[in-house]
Amino acid sequence: MEAIDKKISYYFVNGTLDMKRIMEDYHNYIHTIIKRICINLSEEDADEIFIEVFFALWQNQSKLDINKSMSSYLRGITRNLITHKLREFNNTIDILECEEQYIANIDIESTLIWQEQKKIISNGLEKLKPRDKEIFILYYYQNKSISEISKLYNLSNSNIKIILFRIRRRINNALIKGGYDYNG
Numbered sequence: 688m689e690a691i692d693k694k695i696s697y698y699f700v701n702g703t704l705d706m707k708r709i710m711e712d713y714h715n716y717i718h719t720i721i722k723r724i725c726i727n728l729s730e731e732d733a734d735e736i737f738i739e740v741f742f743a744l745w746q747n748q749s750k751l752d753i754n755k756s757m758s759s760y761l762r763g764i765t766r767n768l769i770t771h772k773l774r775e776f777n778n779t780i781d782i783l784e785c786e787e788q789y790i791a792n793i794d795i796e797s798t799l800i801w802q803e804q805k806k807i808i809s810n811g812l813e814k815l816k817p818r819d820k821e822i823f824i825l826y827y828y829q830n831k832s833i834s835e836i837s838k839l840y841n842l843s844n845s846n847i848k849i850i851l852f853r854i855r856r857r858i859n860n861a862l863i864k865g866g867y868d869y870n871g
Contacts, residue, residue, distance in 0.1 A: 704745060720766075807858075807862055826847075
């Protein structure tokens with residue numbers, strides 16, 4: 688599922704996104720995310736999400752942080768659209784359960800490790816101040832920008848970055864304490 692990981696600024700030409708280049712570079716990446724996150728989507732639904740990802744990118748090009756990576760932005764859009772599609776079907780399966788289904792089909796040991804890591808992260812988030820937890824969720828799960836969050840909480844961009852840094856450090860420390868070290 689490796690994608691070219693370029694900054695969003697790379698894809699701007701004369702102030703407009705070069706959608707053709709983006710689609711060429713990230714076509715397989717987006718399809719792979721869709722297939723991996725929720726295996727029970729029909730081909731038509733997967734194709735619809737794929738098209739909506741690039742349409743959402745086009746519609747929101749003026750709001751993009753050009754210093755972020757394109758792959759992480761597209762991943763966030765894709766996850767949000769899949770969640771929306773599942774809700775549209777009144778499906779009670781949430782996105783994490785879909786990911787669990789995919790992982791379970793690959794390897795039981797990986798599933799157990801993933802569930803344990805998810806539990807460590809969830810426990811870490813539950814220990815946060817409500818505001819900090821909301822900021823984390825807005826940034827990492829709802830794909831809100833630092834500036835959007837700073838306006839919402841009347842804090843500076845630097846304060847939001849510091850809060851996110853501290854949360855990441857706490858979660859990373861909890862994962863290390865749980866036996867998961869990704870720094871090496």
